[in-house]
Amino acid sequence: MSVINYASREINCKIVYYGPGLGGKTTNLKKIYEKVNPSHRGELISLATDMDRTLFFDFVPVDLGTIRGFKTRFHLYTVPGQVYYNASRKLILRGVDGVIFVADSQIERLEDNIESIRNLIENLKEYNLKLGETPFVIQYNKRDLPNIAPMNQLEKLLNPLKVPSFEAVASEGIGVFSTLKEISKLVLKKLSQ
């Protein structure tokens, strides 16, 4: 939920990285944390297990700068991907302004991607939100691996809404910022409508 504060002149928006477990959501946030100048971002909070699997969420706030005199801050969250953590996933979607779906491009993960999008649609319903009306982009991650599905197949299966989509190798930082830039654009444009 965006919060516009006319007294402190701040805009705050919430972006959620969604997708199947091990797809690369946390890696996206880590790259953003690494590369954005510390004066433009806060600390990265990771609620993870000993095995580095996301237990509840990761969080990092990013200051994009000032537009029309308003300091614009995006709060980036990831969800845990494992099927059995659905309660946590649902909680994190509260007040979401934009969703980035991080798909795992590997052929053996096709079903998991589809299942995760279905789950996203279900969970958004809880907050009376529809995917088609929410700023939404898709990132096809792990394009560096040998066993990946071709882009047209992924698009056909995962992107019937024809939202903007990006190829990425999040572990190398490739595609991380183009994805974030696009969702930022969609969120800010929706806000100004």
Add this chain to the structure above:
Amino acid sequence: MSYEHIDILEEDFWVLKNITSTFQKTIDARVVVLIDRSGQPIVSCGETENIDILAFSSLVAADYAATSHLAGLIGENAFATLHHQGMENNIFIQIIEDKFILAIIFKSHTPLGRVKVEALRTKENLSEIFIKITKKIEEDKTAAFPTEDVEIDNFLEDFFEDLH
């Protein structure tokens, strides 16, 4: 009450700020933060420079979200307050109108009963303002933040210029 975004107008902000900071001084709390349930801080006061307010707010909201589900599991609707006790500092959390969270960091020597009573009083004052704010949002459906598309494009170009 339902809405997609919240606008805090100048006049409302100062009222919220006043109520919150009066409360903070009354109980001599270290920090008081008013947080939206999705995790965004709205007002903070006290020695805020020593605490990462953004991280604190997101974790308090998550804490509350998780305990609300715990409440559901045992047949409760929600927990209206939460309390965490440390060696030197305590955290007390008071829910307001099911939408906002008043989080207080206070010294362990401050009596909890006092914090509870004052938090409840503050909650009632804040509720009134929040109901007013929500009403304004529901009545006024016009664009909250009119901006040209090219302005947004240029703004984002600036930020993402060196980030690849």
